[in-house]
Amino acid sequence: MITLSTILGLLPLLAAATNSTLASSGASAALGARACNQIAAVYPNDVFWPQSETFQSESTAIYSDTCILSPSCVFEPSSAADLGSAVKIIKAARSRFAVRAGGHMPVPGAQSVQSGVMISLSKLNTRRLNADKTIASIGPGQVWADVYTWLAPEGLAVNGGRYGTVGVGGLLIGGGISYFSSTKGWGCDTIVGYEVVLADGSVVEARANGEHADLFWALHGGHNNFGIVTRFDTKTFPVTSAYIGGASWDGKDTAFQTQFLSAFESYMAPGGGVDDPSVAISAIIGLTPSTGLTQLTSIQFAPGTDANPQAFENFTTLNAPVIQALPDAVLSSWTALPILLEQLGERGSRQIYSSVSFFPDPRAIRIANETVVELAVPVLSGIPNSTIALTYQPVSKDWLAASKASGHNVLDLNPELGTFIAGLLTVTWTEAADDVAVNLLVERIRRIRGSTRILPSVYA
Numbered sequence: 279m280i281t282l283s284t285i286l287g288l289l290p291l292l293a294a295a296t297n298s299t300l301a302s303s304g305a306s307a308a309l310g311a312r313a314c315n316q317i318a319a320v321y322p323n324d325v326f327w328p329q330s331e332t333f334q335s336e337s338t339a340i341y342s343d344t345c346i347l348s349p350s351c352v353f354e355p356s357s358a359a360d361l362g363s364a365v366k367i368i369k370a371a372r373s374r375f376a377v378r379a380g381g382h383m384p385v386p387g388a389q390s391v392q393s394g395v396m397i398s399l400s401k402l403n404t405r406r407l408n409a410d411k412t413i414a415s416i417g418p419g420q421v422w423a424d425v426y427t428w429l430a431p432e433g434l435a436v437n438g439g440r441y442g443t444v445g446v447g448g449l450l451i452g453g454g455i456s457y458f459s460s461t462k463g464w465g466c467d468t469i470v471g472y473e474v475v476l477a478d479g480s481v482v483e484a485r486a487n488g489e490h491a492d493l494f495w496a497l498h499g500g501h502n503n504f505g506i507v508t509r510f511d512t513k514t515f516p517v518t519s520a521y522i523g524g525a526s527w528d529g530k531d532t533a534f535q536t537q538f539l540s541a542f543e544s545y546m547a548p549g550g551g552v553d554d555p556s557v558a559i560s561a562i563i564g565l566t567p568s569t570g571l572t573q574l575t576s577i578q579f580a581p582g583t584d585a586n587p588q589a590f591e592n593f594t595t596l597n598a599p600v601i602q603a604l605p606d607a608v609l610s611s612w613t614a615l616p617i618l619l620e621q622l623g624e625r626g627s628r629q630i631y632s633s634v635s636f637f638p639d640p641r642a643i644r645i646a647n648e649t650v651v652e653l654a655v656p657v658l659s660g661i662p663n664s665t666i667a668l669t670y671q672p673v674s675k676d677w678l679a680a681s682k683a684s685g686h687n688v689l690d691l692n693p694e695l696g697t698f699i700a701g702l703l704t705v706t707w708t709e710a711a712d713d714v715a716v717n718l719l720v721e722r723i724r725r726i727r728g729s730t731r732i733l734p735s736v737y738a
């Protein structure tokens with residue numbers, strides 16, 4: 279059995295769920311059916327049963343097939359008040375439930391439920407600017423591409439996800455890595471207000487001051503433990519054009535592999551690109567073990583008009599056969615990148631995410647790669663269509679300082695820890711028969727990371 283509840287480092291990214299919570303039983307099916315019937319009695323048009331087309335589309339609008347379960351019904355509330363009434367019913371019926379926003383958390387049980395009520399936030403998609411356009415109020419049920427393309431004509435952006443298809447809800451309750459994090463902090467750090475449905479069904483406003491100030495604090499990185507957020511109020515800032523560059527190179531040449539990792543190591547070293555708070559990069563080592571393909575990818579972003587940002591100087595000189603190129607140019611709208619990455623963020627086949635954070639010591643960067651490659655290749659070579667990717671996501675000292683300065687982040691990471699790397703491990707595969715082997719592999723990789731300095735987890 280896989281327990282994902284002890285993920286280090288990337289806690290802001292990954293909500294935890296254990297497979298033990300998924301076991302179905304006759305009792306929970308009866309409680310789920312009771313809750314669904316009682317909600318349907320009040321909101322007949324918003325409850326969808328397994329035979330319906332809406333149930334089919336809503337219950338499967340999930341990124342990883344491993345997370346598609348069989349809820350008793352799907353409830354799609356039109357307002358926070360309706361959701362609050364349903365929460366009261368679910369609680370009284372003692373039914374299980376799950377809340378789905380963008381559906382991108384690849385953890386079984388995170389957004390769906392085996393017998394119980396699946397709450398779809400699809401209709402909670404408010405998009406509203408305040409009078410002076412400094413605050414955007416956004417509903418959780420939309421994806422980042424919707425929010426960005428709505429704000430772009432105003433010349434504004436918000437601190438949200440890097441992939442257009444990711445949901446607003448899950449990203450902002452967990453923390454959030456954005457293109458602007460080195461100046462704005464985690465996605466949640468720019469939030470100034472929440473509308474929340476509490477466990478008693480009441481709908482409250484949580485702000486820095488006032489009755490729910492504690493809830494306001496807890497929601498900055500506290501995941502879905504405190505309520506269901508039905509609206510986020512987040513600060514806007516001006517952004518129009520941006521440099522977008524990088525590529526996915528064929529990494530079969532070992533000399534090129536060394537050059538690629540060296541470029542990243544230099545970027546992460548003091549005085550390297552990571553010290554420029556205006557830019558963002560991800561470096562990805564991707565393998566398809568059954569074919570032997572190695573793809574080395576860099577995704578580079580710098581708002582403004584500089585077509586050759588110095589921060590990326592060691593990446594722009596990389597030279598190997600290109601599998602897929604990014605523009606390497608200044609585009610008039612920065613939204614081009616999250617939209618371009620939609621294809622990478624498409625609903626997948628079967629996916630698992632795991633993460634580990636480490637300091638940017640060159641040895642750690644190499645150990646991370648070697649550990650993953652040496653453990654994964656033998657296992658995944660035998661699994662059809664499987665891929666594994668290790669993404670190095672720099673978290674700069676400026677980012678931690680911006681988060682600290684926001685004054686209310688639950689994670690409370692100390693900027694004096696300095697720049698670190700949020701490493702993300704992703705495996706994709708297609709057959710349910712291979713679930714056990716993949717889960718065991720990821721668990722083994724997670725256990726080995728003791729070989730490097732690890733950031734202490736700030737969660738108990």
Ligand SMILES: Cc1cc2nc3c(=O)[nH]c(=O)nc-3n(C[C@H](O)[C@H](O)[C@H](O)COP(=O)(O)OP(=O)(O)OC[C@H]3O[C@@H](n4cnc5c(N)ncnc54)[C@H](O)[C@@H]3O)c2cc1C
Nearest residue numbers: 379380381382383418440445447448449454455502506507
């Ligand atoms: C392709 C891809 C790209 C990604 N890119 C980024 C990135 O750039 N930056 C980043 O930080 N992360 C990124 N992530 C991780 C992503 O932010 C998380 O997986 C996030 O939880 C997804 O949110 P969602 O709404 O799409 O998912 P869901 O699966 O719908 O929700 C995730 C969890 O949050 C809960 N939840 C959702 N909305 C609410 C709400 N309103 N109130 C209470 N609980 C709620 C759900 O119950 C669930 O447990 C990426 C993931 C993928 C698969």
Ligand SMILES: *[C@@H]1O[C@H](CO)[C@@H](O)[C@H](O)[C@H]1NC(C)=O
Nearest residue numbers: 280297300344386713714717
């Ligand atoms: C969850 O557990 C069940 C049996 O208890 C097992 O069949 C299934 O493969 C597990 N799923 C995951 C994703 O671990």
Ligand SMILES: *[C@@H]1O[C@H](CO)[C@@H](O)[C@H](O)[C@H]1NC(C)=O
Nearest residue numbers: 544545549550551588589592
């Ligand atoms: C590029 O690499 C050199 C050599 O390692 C390093 O001194 C320099 O800081 C790097 N530049 C950036 C912007 O990362």
Ligand SMILES: *[C@@H]1O[C@H](CO)[C@@H](O)[C@H](O)[C@H]1NC(C)=O
Nearest residue numbers: 535536539563647648651652
């Ligand atoms: C990653 O590790 C493997 C196995 O040790 C090695 O062959 C490969 O060259 C490394 N990749 C990079 C990009 O350094």
Ligand SMILES: *[C@@H]1O[C@H](CO)[C@@H](O)[C@H](O)[C@H]1NC(C)=O
Nearest residue numbers: 627661662663664707708709
């Ligand atoms: C693997 O991918 C190929 C092409 O993408 C597809 O035709 C095939 O059905 C897949 N195999 C499995 C086992 O899913």
